[in-house]
Amino acid sequence: MHALKKNRPLRRIVLASAATVSGMVLLLSLKPHTSPTLATASTKSPTTSSSSSPTAGSSSGTKSITGDTVQTRWGPVQVRVTIKSGTLTDVTAVSYPQDNPRDQEINSYALPQLRREALAAQSAQIDTVSGATYTSDGYRQSLQSALDSAGL
Amino acid sequence: MGTVFSFDVRGGEPRAVLQALAEAVAGLHRVDALFSTYREDSEVSQLARGELTVAQCAPEVAEVLELAAEAERVSDGWFSTRYRGSLDPTGIVKGWSAERAARLLAAVDGVCGVSVNGGGDVQLLGAPEPQRPWRVGVSDPLRPGGLAAVISAAGVDELSVATSGTAERGDHIVDPRTGRSAVTDLVAVTVVGPRLTWVDCWATAAFAMGSRAGLAWLESLPDVEALLITAGDEVRCTGGLAARLG
Numbered sequence: 274m275h276a277l278k279k280n281r282p283l284r285r286i287v288l289a290s291a292a293t294v295s296g297m298v299l300l301l302s303l304k305p306h307t308s309p310t311l312a313t314a315s316t317k318s319p320t321t322s323s324s325s326s327p328t329a330g331s332s333s334g335t336k337s338i339t340g341d342t343v344q345t346r347w348g349p350v351q352v353r354v355t356i357k358s359g360t361l362t363d364v365t366a367v368s369y370p371q372d373n374p375r376d377q378e379i380n381s382y383a384l385p386q387l388r389r390e391a392l393a394a395q396s397a398q399i400d401t402v403s404g405a406t407y408t409s410d411g412y413r414q415s416l417q418s419a420l421d422s423a424g425l
Numbered sequence: 426m427g428t429v430f431s432f433d434v435r436g437g438e439p440r441a442v443l444q445a446l447a448e449a450v451a452g453l454h455r456v457d458a459l460f461s462t463y464r465e466d467s468e469v470s471q472l473a474r475g476e477l478t479v480a481q482c483a484p485e486v487a488e489v490l491e492l493a494a495e496a497e498r499v500s501d502g503w504f505s506t507r508y509r510g511s512l513d514p515t516g517i518v519k520g521w522s523a524e525r526a527a528r529l530l531a532a533v534d535g536v537c538g539v540s541v542n543g544g545g546d547v548q549l550l551g552a553p554e555p556q557r558p559w560r561v562g563v564s565d566p567l568r569p570g571g572l573a574a575v576i577s578a579a580g581v582d583e584l585s586v587a588t589s590g591t592a593e594r595g596d597h598i599v600d601p602r603t604g605r606s607a608v609t610d611l612v613a614v615t616v617v618g619p620r621l622t623w624v625d626c627w628a629t630a631a632f633a634m635g636s637r638a639g640l641a642w643l644e645s646l647p648d649v650e651a652l653l654i655t656a657g658d659e660v661r662c663t664g665g666l667a668a669r670l671g
Contacts, residue, residue: 399575400433400553401542403586403615404564 428544435538496626503630505601520625577671585621589628607633
C-alpha cells in the first residue's frame with residue numbers, strides 16, 4: 274500500500290490535467306473512421322504541415338490534426354497530433370489552462386506525461402486501452418480516435 | 426455517467442454506420458437519464474425513493490436489475506446493487522450499456538469489427554481487419570502510462586476486458602458486507618471474457634474480495650480469465666490468461 278500512497282499525489286496531478294484533455298473525446302470519438310470525410314468532420318481545423326492532405330486512408334506524408342477546443346472545468350483545452358508516414362510522432366497541447374502558477378505546475382508535468390503515454394500506447398500496437406484510470410484512458414481513447422479518423 | 430465512450434467501427438456503409446452510431450449514442454444518453462443516481466429525476470432515483478415501481482419504469486430498468494441480481498448470486502453477494510443501503514445499479518450499467526452499443530453497431534450490414542470503450546471497459550466484436558485481431562492494452566496501475574499487459578482477441582469473435590481499481594477514483598469500491606471501502610490487497614483487477622456486462626461485474630466483485638479469494642473465484646468461472654495486480658506490485662493470473670496475451 275505504501276507504493277500506492279506515495280504515488281497518489283503525483284497521480285492526482287496527472288489526472289487533473291488528463292481530465293481536461295479527455296473532454297475532447299466526445300467530439301472525436303463519435304466518428305467511425307470508415308467514412309472518408311471523417312478526418313475533416315472530426316476536427317475543426319485540420320492543418321497540413323506538408324503537401325499531404327489529411328484524408329482518411331492516407332498513410333504517407335506528414336500531417337497535423339488539431340482537435341476542437343473543449344471547455345473543461347479547468348479551462349479550455351486543445352490538442353494537436355502529428356502523424357508522419359502513418360505513425361504518430363508527436364502530441365502537443367495547443368491551448369491549456371495556464372492562468373495561475375498551479376496550472377503551470379500541473380501542466381509542466383502532466384502534458385509531457387500525456388504525450389509519453391500516447392506514444393507508448395502506439396508502440397504497443399494496441400487498438401484501445403482498459404484501465405481504471407478513466408480520465409487518462411479517455412485521453413488515449415481520444416487520441417486513438419483521432420488517429421483512426423486520420424486513417425492510421 | 427460522467428464517463429467517456431469511444432467507438433471504433435470497421436467496415437459497413439458509412440452512412441449506415443453513422444446512423445447506427447447516432448442510435449448507440451442516443452441509447453447511452455437514455456441509459457444515463459434512466460439510471461443516473463446523480464440525477465434526482467432519473468427512474469432509478471425515483472425507484473430508490475419509492476415513487477415508482479419497477480413495473481412503472483422503462484423495460485431496461487427491469488432488465489438491468491435482473492442482470493444485477495444474477496451477478497449478485499454468481500458473486501455470492503460481492504457484487505451488489507446497494508450502495509450504503511440504497512439502490513444503485515451503477516456498477517452494472519456501464520458495462521451493460523457499452524456491450525449493448527457494441528452489438529447495435531455490429532448488426533449493421535458489412536461491419537466486420539466493433540470496439541466500444543466505456544471509460545476503460547472494452548467490448549470487442551469481430552476483428553479490425555481480416556488478418557488482425559483486436560488488441561487491448563491493460564494500463565499499469567502502478568506505472569502511469571505503462572501497460573501491464575496486452576490482451577488479444579485472436580481466435581474469438583467476442584471479447585471484453587474490464588478493469589476495476591483504485592487508480593481512477595481512489596477507494597470507491599465498497600465491501601457490501603461492511604458498507605465501508607473494501608479492504609483489499611489489490612490495486613487493479615482486469616477480467617477478460619465474452620460479455621462486458623459480466624466481466625465488468627466480476628472485476629468489481631473480485632477487487633473487493635482481495636487477491637487470494639478473488640483469483641480462486643475468477644478461476645472457477647467458465648470462459649473467464651483475469652489479471653490481478655497487488656499493491657506490492659505482484660501480478661497474478663488465472664491459468665488460461667496466457668492464451669489471451671498478445
